[in-house]
Amino acid sequence: MVKKFIVDTMLGKLGRWMLHLGYDVLYFHGKDDRHLLEAAEREGRIIITRDTHLVEEHPHADIFLIRTLDFWEQLRCVAQKFPMNFGExxxxxxxxxxxxxxxxxxxxxxxxxxxxxxxxxxxxxxxxxxxxxxxxxxxxxxxxxxxxxxxxxxxxxxxxxxxxxxx
Ligand SMILES: [Zn+2]
Incomplete structure (x- = not known):
């Protein structure tokens, strides 16, 4: 099954480049963690965030934590973790x-x-x-x-x- 994602506020550029690569990506613009978790849950999306607290507070949520501030490193992490046939x-x-x-x-x-x-x-x-x-x-x-x-x-x-x- 094709994985779907929702990128947290502050990771807009990463989201845009994920779209270039063909990922199914939504942007989350709100501030409330609860809304982010609800949106992800509703559509079965993996949350991509830099918020370590979110991961600690919701250990069972489907979250991919981005640790680096380096944009290209962020994109590398996503591409390695969730490989697709990018040529297609x-x-x-x-x-x-x-x-x-x-x-x-x-x-x-x-x-x-x-x-x-x-x-x-x-x-x-x-x-x-x-x-x-x-x-x-x-x-x-x-x-x-x-x-x-x-x-x-x-x-x-x-x-x-x-x-x-x-x-
Ligand atoms: Zn369009």
């Missing part, structure tokens, strides 16, 4: 809605793209909730390089979609 899952979810994006018929979808991207896009995806479009472009190459350099993950070359707003 990379950029497979909408970064706003946390749902899987859907592949569109390229010829039809091309017309929806900005003129510059229209020519070179070979794979186009759409979020079924917010309709944001994703396609292969230059942005993911940057993300791929950072992941390779800092996390030691090889999520492929430039075959996956980019993140651009269609507006």
């Amino acid at each position: 899952t990379f950029l497979s979810r909408c970064s706003h809605c946390n749902v899987p994006v859907e592949r569109m018929k390229t010829e039809e979808a091309r017309a929806l793209l900005p003129p510059k991207a229209r020519e070179r896009a070979t794979m186009i995806f759409r979020c079924p909730l917010c309709n944001k479009l994703y396609w292969d472009g230059t942005h993911p190459v940057h993300i791929i390089q950072l992941l390779r350099e800092h996390v030691g993950l090889d999520v492929g070359t430039d075959k996956k979609q980019s993140e651009h707003r269609s507006s």
